[in-house]
Amino acid sequence: MSTIVSVDTTDIRFPTSRQLDGSDAMNPDPDYSAAYLVIRTDANDGIEGHGFVFTIGRGNDVQVAAIRALSGYLVGRDTEELLADMGATWKMFAHDSQLRWLGPEKGVMHMAIGAVINALWDLRAKREGKPLWQLLAHLPPEEIVALVDFRYLSDALTRDEALEILHAARPGRAEREAQLVANGYPGYTTSPGWLGYSDEKLARLCREAIADGFGQIKLKVGGNLDDDIRRLGIAREACGEGFPIAIDANQRWDVAEAVEWVGALARFDIHWVEEPTSPDDILGHAAIARGIAPIPVATGEHVQNRIVFKQLLQVNAIGFMQIDAARVGGVNENIANLLLAAKFGVPVCPHAGGVGLCEAVQHLSMFDYVAVSGSQDGRVIEFVDHLHEHFVTPVVLNDGNYQAPLAPGAGTEMLAASIAEYTFSPGRTVAAV
Amino acid sequence: MSTIVSVDTTDIRFPTSRQLDGSDAMNPDPDYSAAYLVIRTDANDGIEGHGFVFTIGRGNDVQVAAIRALSGYLVGRDTEELLADMGATWKMFAHDSQLRWLGPEKGVMHMAIGAVINALWDLRAKREGKPLWQLLAHLPPEEIVALVDFRYLSDALTRDEALEILHAARPGRAEREAQLVANGYPGYTTSPGWLGYSDEKLARLCREAIADGFGQIKLKVGGNLDDDIRRLGIAREACGEGFPIAIDANQRWDVAEAVEWVGALARFDIHWVEEPTSPDDILGHAAIARGIAPIPVATGEHVQNRIVFKQLLQVNAIGFMQIDAARVGGVNENIANLLLAAKFGVPVCPHAGGVGLCEAVQHLSMFDYVAVSGSQDGRVIEFVDHLHEHFVTPVVLNDGNYQAPLAPGAGTEMLAASIAEYTFSPGRTVAAV
Numbered sequence: 001m002s003t004i005v006s007v008d009t010t011d012i013r014f015p016t017s018r019q020l021d022g023s024d025a026m027n028p029d030p031d032y033s034a035a036y037l038v039i040r041t042d043a044n045d046g047i048e049g050h051g052f053v054f055t056i057g058r059g060n061d062v063q064v065a066a067i068r069a070l071s072g073y074l075v076g077r078d079t080e081e082l083l084a085d086m087g088a089t090w091k092m093f094a095h096d097s098q099l100r101w102l103g104p105e106k107g108v109m110h111m112a113i114g115a116v117i118n119a120l121w122d123l124r125a126k127r128e129g130k131p132l133w134q135l136l137a138h139l140p141p142e143e144i145v146a147l148v149d150f151r152y153l154s155d156a157l158t159r160d161e162a163l164e165i166l167h168a169a170r171p172g173r174a175e176r177e178a179q180l181v182a183n184g185y186p187g188y189t190t191s192p193g194w195l196g197y198s199d200e201k202l203a204r205l206c207r208e209a210i211a212d213g214f215g216q217i218k219l220k221v222g223g224n225l226d227d228d229i230r231r232l233g234i235a236r237e238a239c240g241e242g243f244p245i246a247i248d249a250n251q252r253w254d255v256a257e258a259v260e261w262v263g264a265l266a267r268f269d270i271h272w273v274e275e276p277t278s279p280d281d282i283l284g285h286a287a288i289a290r291g292i293a294p295i296p297v298a299t300g301e302h303v304q305n306r307i308v309f310k311q312l313l314q315v316n317a318i319g320f321m322q323i324d325a326a327r328v329g330g331v332n333e334n335i336a337n338l339l340l341a342a343k344f345g346v347p348v349c350p351h352a353g354g355v356g357l358c359e360a361v362q363h364l365s366m367f368d369y370v371a372v373s374g375s376q377d378g379r380v381i382e383f384v385d386h387l388h389e390h391f392v393t394p395v396v397l398n399d400g401n402y403q404a405p406l407a408p409g410a411g412t413e414m415l416a417a418s419i420a421e422y423t424f425s426p427g428r429t430v431a432a433v
Numbered sequence: 434m435s436t437i438v439s440v441d442t443t444d445i446r447f448p449t450s451r452q453l454d455g456s457d458a459m460n461p462d463p464d465y466s467a468a469y470l471v472i473r474t475d476a477n478d479g480i481e482g483h484g485f486v487f488t489i490g491r492g493n494d495v496q497v498a499a500i501r502a503l504s505g506y507l508v509g510r511d512t513e514e515l516l517a518d519m520g521a522t523w524k525m526f527a528h529d530s531q532l533r534w535l536g537p538e539k540g541v542m543h544m545a546i547g548a549v550i551n552a553l554w555d556l557r558a559k560r561e562g563k564p565l566w567q568l569l570a571h572l573p574p575e576e577i578v579a580l581v582d583f584r585y586l587s588d589a590l591t592r593d594e595a596l597e598i599l600h601a602a603r604p605g606r607a608e609r610e611a612q613l614v615a616n617g618y619p620g621y622t623t624s625p626g627w628l629g630y631s632d633e634k635l636a637r638l639c640r641e642a643i644a645d646g647f648g649q650i651k652l653k654v655g656g657n658l659d660d661d662i663r664r665l666g667i668a669r670e671a672c673g674e675g676f677p678i679a680i681d682a683n684q685r686w687d688v689a690e691a692v693e694w695v696g697a698l699a700r701f702d703i704h705w706v707e708e709p710t711s712p713d714d715i716l717g718h719a720a721i722a723r724g725i726a727p728i729p730v731a732t733g734e735h736v737q738n739r740i741v742f743k744q745l746l747q748v749n750a751i752g753f754m755q756i757d758a759a760r761v762g763g764v765n766e767n768i769a770n771l772l773l774a775a776k777f778g779v780p781v782c783p784h785a786g787g788v789g790l791c792e793a794v795q796h797l798s799m800f801d802y803v804a805v806s807g808s809q810d811g812r813v814i815e816f817v818d819h820l821h822e823h824f825v826t827p828v829v830l831n832d833g834n835y836q837a838p839l840a841p842g843a844g845t846e847m848l849a850a851s852i853a854e855y856t857f858s859p860g861r862t863v864a865a866v
Contacts, residue, residue, distance in 0.1 A: 027530045058502070058531035059542060065498040066541065069491070097460045098491035104684070104712070104735060107540015108499065109492060152711040155688040155720065251537070255588040278585040279537070280740040282715060283747055287588065302537060307713040314716055 002043035002079045007071035007116075010036045011064045012414070013057060013424040014355065014387060023196035025222035026250040030056035032387060034355045035063035035112075036419065039119050041079045049123025050413040051115040054326045054354040059108075060424065066112035069099075074116070083124040087146040090117055090332040094149065106304035110329055117330030118360065122410035132331070132410040133366035137177065141166035144371070148336045149306075156310045162339045169374040176370045184401030185365055186215055186376060187383040190248070190353060192235065193219035199234055206238035213400030216244040216271060216380055222252030225264060232268040241269075246298070248274035255284045259291035272298040272320055279303050285317035298322050301351035305329065306336040313344040320378075324351045325360035331410075338368045347377065353384030358395045359411035362402045390418035435476035435512045440504035440549075443469045444497045445847070446490060446857040447788065447820060456629035458655035459683040463489035465820060467788045468496035468545075469852065472552050474512045482556025483846040484548040487759045487787040492541075493857065499545035502532075507549070516557040520579040523550055523765040527582065539737035543762055550763030551793065555843035565764070565843040566799035570610065574599035577804070581769045582739075589743045595772045602807040609803045617834035618798055619648055619809060620816040623681070623786060625668065626652035632667055639671035646833030649677040649704060649813055655685030658697060665701040674702070679731070681707035688717045692724035705731040705753055712736050718750035731755050734784035738762065739769040746777040753811075757784045758793035764843075771801045780810065786817030791828045792844035795835045823851035 017029035033056060039049035053063050073092065074082070082089045093113040094105060102109040125132045136144070145162045189212070192205030202219075209217050219235055221228040228247075235245055247270055253261060258276040273295055277284045279302035289297045296319025303309055305328050312318045321341045323334050341348045348368055350361040358381070365381050373379075381402055388394035392413040396403040405411055450462035466489060472482035486496050506525065507515070515522050526546040527538060535542040558565045569577070578595045622645070625638030635652075642650050652668055654661040661680075668678055680703055686694060691709040706728055710717045712735035722730045729752025736742055738761050745751045754774045756767050774781045781801055783794040791814070798814050806812075814835055821827035825846040829836040838844055 026533070030531065030534075056531050056534045058529065059499075059535045062495070062499045062502050062542065062545075063535065066492075066495045069495050096491065098463065098489050100459070101463075101489045102492045102496065102541050102544075103539075106536075106713070106737065107542060108535050109495065109541055111535075112495075152687060152714055152717070154690075155717060254585060257587075278740050280539070280738065281585055281744065283744045284585070284588060304539065305713065307711050311714065311716045 002041045004039060004074045004077050004079055004082070005042050006040045007074050008038045008040070009064045009068045010419055011060050011424040012036050012355070012419060012422045013060060014422055016386070017057070023194050024220040024248065024250040025195060025252040027056060032355050033057055033060040033424070034414070035060050035067055035115065036414065037067050037115055037119050039074060039123055043079065047123060047126045049119040049126070051117070051119025051122060052326060052356060052412060053111045053115045054357055063108055063112065066108045067115055070112055070116050079123070083120060083127070086117070086120065086124070086332060087148070089120065090147070090329065091149060093117070094329055105307070105329065110305065111327060114326060114328055114330035114333070117332055118325070118410060118412055121331045122412050125410055126408045129408045131363065131405045131407060133363040133370070133404070134177070136335070136367040137173070137370035144335065147332045148339065149332070152307045153310055153336065153340070156314055157340055157343050161343060165339060165342045165372065169371055172374065173370055176374065180366055180369060180404045181406070184398060184403045185362065185369060186380045187397055187400055187402050188216035188218065188246070188380040189214045189383045189385070190218045191385055192217055193248075195220045195223050199231065202231055203234050203238045206235050210239060210243070214383070215400060216246065218246040218248055218274070218382070220250065221247045221265070222249035222261070225261060228265060232265055236268050244271035245269070246271040246274060249276050251275050251278055251302070253277050255287050258288045262292045262295060266292070266295060270295045272296045274298045274322070275301070280308070282308065282311045282315060282317060285312060286315040289317050289319070296320060298349065300324060301327060303327065306333050306340065309337050309340055313340055313346060318346060321346050321348045322351045323348055323361065323364060325357055325364065331364070334364050338364065338372045342373045347379045348373070349380050350382060352382040353386065355387050356391060356412060356414070358383055358388065359391050359393065362395060362405065363410060366404055390414050435474045437472060437507045437510050437512055437515070438475050439473045440507050441471045441473070442497045442501045443852055444493050444857040445469050445788070445852060445855045446493060447855055449819070450490075456627050457653040457681065457683040458628060458685040460489060465788050466490055466493040466857070467847070468493050468500055468548065469847065470500050470548055470552050472507060472556055476512065478560070480556060480559045482552040482559070484550070484552030484555060485759060485789060485845060486544045486548045487790055496541055496545065499541045500548055503545055503549050512556070516553060516560070519550070519553065519557070519765060520581070522553065523580070523762065524582060526550070527762055538740070538762065543738065544760060547759060547761055547763035547766070550765055551758070551843060551845055554764045555845050558843050559841045562841045564796065564838045564840060566796040566803070566837070567610070569768070569796075569800040570606070570803040574603070577768065580765045581772065582765070585740045586743055586769065586773070589747055590773055590776050594776060598772060598775045598805065602804055605807065606803055609807065613799055613802060613837045614839070617831060617836045618795065618802060619813045620830055620833055620835050621649035621651060621679070621813040622647045622816050622818070623651045624818055625650055628653045628656050632664065635664055636667050636671045639668050643672060643676070647816070648833055649679065651679040651681055651707070651815070653683065654680045654698070655682035655694070658694060661698060665698055669701045677704035678702070679704040679707060682709050684708045684711055684735070686710050688720050691721045695725045695728060699725070699728060703728045705729045707731045707755070708734070713741070715741065715744045715748060715750060718745060719748040722750050722752070729753060731782065733757060734760060736760065739766050739773065742770050742773055746773055746779060751779060753782045754779050755782055755784045756794065756797060758790055758797065764797070767797050771797065771805045775806045780812045781806070782813050783815060785815040786819065788820050789824060789845060789847070791816055791821065792824050792826065795828060795838065796843060799837055823847050
């Protein structure tokens with residue numbers, strides 16, 4: 001028996017805007033940040049639960065306030081009870097009627113719930129001595145579906161259908177786990193393609209990506225069409241015919257503009273078009289998908305919850321689902337998203353980068369491979385080589401593949417020294433208006 | 434020339450849960466609250482801009498933090514410049530790339546932007562000596578469309594189409610304004626129908642609503658079907674055949690459940706079914722609308738922005754659009770919503786109640802009547818008789834009609850004494866977890 005004794009929050013900001021790392025058509029000068037929390041118990045085992053929301057600077061203080069507002073649910077509670085039934089714990093947060101008013105299930109409050117849920121999973125995985133992906137993959141199907149809130153999903157995915165998917169994935173599970181530990185999971189890199197980089201840097205980074213073993217790259221587009229044509233030409237020449245190059249507009253376009261712009265780039269053989277328009281525009285994504293076929297649409301890093309993913313799948317709007325570890329209501333809601341994708345036969349290629357997103361989301365893709373979809377076909381995890389050095393168990397890539405993390409936990413713990421060094425105070429200029 | 438010198442925020446909470454006022458199937462014990470702001474300038478004219486986000490208790494502090502995070506945009510800025518081009522001012526907030534990450538355009542941060550925008554409109558209307566509805570109605574169509582962000586709308590509504598709608602409404606504008614001032618705008622009441630009320634109280638309040646001149650009532654449903662059948666029978670008997678009775682499920686159902694439940698209530702002649710499911714489920718609303726036709730679906734109090742309203746209209750999911758004064762990005766985004774509704778020929782029947790929502794939203798319906806749709810057909814503004822006494826210019830109803838407010842401003846200013854009395858501090862128990 002142990003009790004949660006504290007929830008500490010920190011506003012962490014890195015001054016990334018100085019290098020134009022992370023610059024795209026909608027986000028010219030991000031300061032990669034984390035609204036961070038640490039859950040501590042009185043178990044005297046030295047184990048803490050760490051979690052965060054990734055933001056890009058201003059407003060990180062609001063996100064911290066939202067996480068802090070949830071601490072009243074945790075402090076003084078029985079740790080084992082909360083961790084043993086994480087489905088009930090998720091509903092305790094997400095179904096709170098008063099907090100729900102602030103969404104429902106979207107934006108600052110929902111992301112705060114996600115961070116707390118993820119920190120609890122980190123705590124549980126460390127206690128069980130397993131990496132999160134393995135903890136989840138070893139759960140019986142009945143326990144996995146108990147983690148999911150099927151409210152608002154039943155017209156597309158019922159609990160029984162989810163159970164069927166999980167039971168169907170049981171054969172070969174041990175072999176896939178062994179294969180995963182031996183070979184890892186394929187990554188792709190966005191590092192060459194930020195809008196702020198010079199043509200020379202773009203070409204060089206494309207060549208380096210291939211030399212590093214990546215099987216796919218991605219370019220930011222949507223700022224200026226002539227620039228995009230020139231940059232895609234450079235990337236295609238550097239990568240060679242047939243090498244998968246995805247493009248990412250970061251919500252820059254309206255529907256007609258997206259169809260027209262992508263049409264002008266289609267000759268470069270586009271692997272996917274990411275975030276062509278507002279993440280809220282389900283019908284817009286579907287219209288764009290029809291307008292640019294056979295080039296597939298991908299989206300998800302800003303998709304607010306499982307209900308929007310459900311609809312994107314229902315109208316065949318996306319050829320790839322891009323879950324994000326810190327956008328929705330945490331691990332539980334992302335399990336719902338993985339099950340929806342499996343039901344509709346759409347590959348999941350997570351969004352990552354930012355602060356700690358690679359470290360966190362790899363666990364979800366690896367769980368998916370072992371226990372849900374059972375496949376790596378068409379599936380890649382985004383990789384951006386930023387800020388990994390601040391994490392206790394940074395991702396390890398080998399010849400373009402994410403190596404399966406074996407350390408206990410969810411990968412979400414930052415180094416104490418990094419937390420201390422990058423704790424933001426309003427007097428610092430990094431994120432001033 | 435004047436400068437904004439301060440933005441003061443307050444966490445205001447009323448202990449409404451003690452009376453079960455406002456209780457429904459999803460919100461059993463709301464404490465009606467306002468995350469409130471006051472904008473002051475150095476003009477020495479005694480004029481302040483007041484605005485708020487309505488919440489139902491816990492998390493109101495997070496909403497206050499979000500409003501506070503925006504004050505850096507305002508303090509020290511030229512007042513006249515901000516107020517003269519409110520379209521640019523809206524974009525300054527909504528297009529901030531770093532803040533946008535926290536939504537985009539949804540939840541806590543977007544509602545905070547709405548509160549600030551509304552406070553600026555309150556300031557401008559007071560300075561111009563006009564009630565907000567009249568200020569807006571007297572603007573030339575070109576100035577009105579300049580207030581709207583058409584990003585993500587152009588597949589359904591272009592700037593030129595919006596201009597056409599506004600020009601088409603110009604004939605008869607003066608007559609409608611005179612008619613509005615003389616007779617007001619029809620309201621309907623939700624006061625009889627809260628779930629926590631006894632059958633006797635329900636019947637009595639139905640009779641009182643009719644005696645008070647209301648032409649429509651609304652009942653909360655979705656807790657228990659047998660109760661709903663009994664309560665609707667009581668209401669139908671009290672109101673008589675043909676009297677419009679709407680029902681409101683507050684997002685309680687999944688798609689199939691909604692169709693089935695409403696089917697069991699259809700014999701009571703339902704005027705509309707409000708919030709049958711998640712406000713994010715555009716396709717779900719459309720499926721429900723098809724399943725319960727000819728009973729219309731209504732939604733909007735939790736619709737996060739114009740992009741979701743656009744889609745609800747595109748798929749014929751709603752027969753009534755229920756804008757809310759404090760959910761989206763303020764007056765500007767609600768003008769987009771009114772224009773969308775006019776384009777699709779759907780009547781706007783605003784959500785109100787809460788804290789100050791009646792006071793605020795009446796201006797939008799009245800503007801719509803004079804200058805956008807030009808019609809009151811099928812249109813009613815929700816009325817709940819709660820907490821009006823805390824406002825400087827409380828709504829006035831006469832025989833069930835909202836009287837057109839003539840005092841300068843947006844109606845959003847609370848009494849200083851009420852602000853002081855209901856300022857929340859964590860030591861008070863009203864909204865503890």
